[in-house]
Amino acid sequence: MALARGRRGQYQANLWPGFVDMLSTLLLVVIFLMSLFMVTNYIITQASSGKDTMLSRLNRQLAELTELLALERSQKESAEDNLAALQATLLDTQAQNKRLTGLLGDASGASTDAEGRIAALGTQLDEQRNITNDALAKVELLNQQLAALRLQLAALNEALEASEAKDKESQETIANLGERLNVALAKKAQELARYRSNFFGELRKTLGQRKDFRIVGDRFVFPSDVLFDPGSATLKPSAYGQLYNLATALKEIEGNIPANIPWVMRVDGHTDITPIFSSTFPSNWELSAARAISVVRYLMARGIAPEHLVAAGFGEFQPIDAGGTPTALARNRRIELKLTER
Numbered sequence: 213m214a215l216a217r218g219r220r221g222q223y224q225a226n227l228w229p230g231f232v233d234m235l236s237t238l239l240l241v242v243i244f245l246m247s248l249f250m251v252t253n254y255i256i257t258q259a260s261s262g263k264d265t266m267l268s269r270l271n272r273q274l275a276e277l278t279e280l281l282a283l284e285r286s287q288k289e290s291a292e293d294n295l296a297a298l299q300a301t302l303l304d305t306q307a308q309n310k311r312l313t314g315l316l317g318d319a320s321g322a323s324t325d326a327e328g329r330i331a332a333l334g335t336q337l338d339e340q341r342n343i344t345n346d347a348l349a350k351v352e353l354l355n356q357q358l359a360a361l362r363l364q365l366a367a368l369n370e371a372l373e374a375s376e377a378k379d380k381e382s383q384e385t386i387a388n389l390g391e392r393l394n395v396a397l398a399k400k401a402q403e404l405a406r407y408r409s410n411f412f413g414e415l416r417k418t419l420g421q422r423k424d425f426r427i428v429g430d431r432f433v434f435p436s437d438v439l440f441d442p443g444s445a446t447l448k449p450s451a452y453g454q455l456y457n458l459a460t461a462l463k464e465i466e467g468n469i470p471a472n473i474p475w476v477m478r479v480d481g482h483t484d485i486t487p488i489f490s491s492t493f494p495s496n497w498e499l500s501a502a503r504a505i506s507v508v509r510y511l512m513a514r515g516i517a518p519e520h521l522v523a524a525g526f527g528e529f530q531p532i533d534a535g536g537t538p539t540a541l542a543r544n545r546r547i548e549l550k551l552t553e554r
Contacts, residue, residue, distance in 0.1 A: 431548045476551075477508045500526055
């Protein structure tokens with residue numbers, strides 16, 4: 213028993229250090245676990261705080277992305293509008309390109325024509341240059357001739373100055389001759405007027421005091437109706453007697469007029485305004501001239517020299533009566549005789 217007690221006490225003495233070691237170990241484990249818990253809690257706290265920060269950052273990024281998305285959508289719509297405008301511009305550009313292509317084709321043809329014209333103008337320019345060179349040569353020749361002419365002109369001026377004295381005498385002589393010529397012409401005119409007066413006097417005696425024959429100024433007037441039928445230039449048989457007396461008086465005057473007086477008997481034919489349409493006389497010009505010629509031919513047949521006779525036709529353009537009555541028309545149909553200078 214005593215041995216048992218000794219062993220029991222010994223066993224109890226050996227158990228206490230082990231218990232202490234176990235408690236120490238347990239305490240260390242607890243301390244370790246508590247340290248681990250605290251470290252883990254710290255890590256979890258830091259991780260939770262980092263997650264909040266990350267979440268805030270992500271929210272901000274999400275907001276930025278939302279704004280960017282809205283901006284992108286706006287830019288997309290603007291780009292679509294720009295794309296539509298560019299497509300319209302492209303269509304217009306294509307149309308203009310097509311039109312310009314056509315114009316380019318036309319311009320190419322025009323350019324070809326222009327090149328041809330330029331070549332032709334170049335040829336003409338060369339010709340003009342040749343002509344200009346010839347003209348310059350001619351101008352030089354003309355200048356030389358002009359210089360020679362100036363020398364001749366100077367000589368002529370000297371000769372002219374020398375002849376001016378003689379010209380004074382000649383001018384005085386010419387003046388005297390002019391005065392004498394004027395006197396002679398006036399004298400001849402007076403003589404012709406006297407013979408005209410004598411001729412009209414003889415006609416009055418020969419034809420009697422017939423009212424249808426009259427003197428108008430320096431003319432003796434026969435009515436055409438006495439000499440011709442209407443529209444005809446053939447003398448009526450009854451006209452020969454009157455024209456015979458006229459030729460007789462003119463023949464007598466012709467022998468008395470000196471040969472140095474150049475005189476003629478002018479026979480003028482006139483019609484009225486009534487138009488005439490015939491194959492023989494297309495107008496009153498032809499009729500009036502033909503009637504004057506008929507009278508002249510008769511006078512020539514009666515011995516009047518042809519160099520003293522003149523026939524003229526005036527148609528209806530020199531009336532002596534502007535009226536339109538039958539009497540006025542009859543007065544305008546006439547043959548006029550005028551003794552005048554040649």
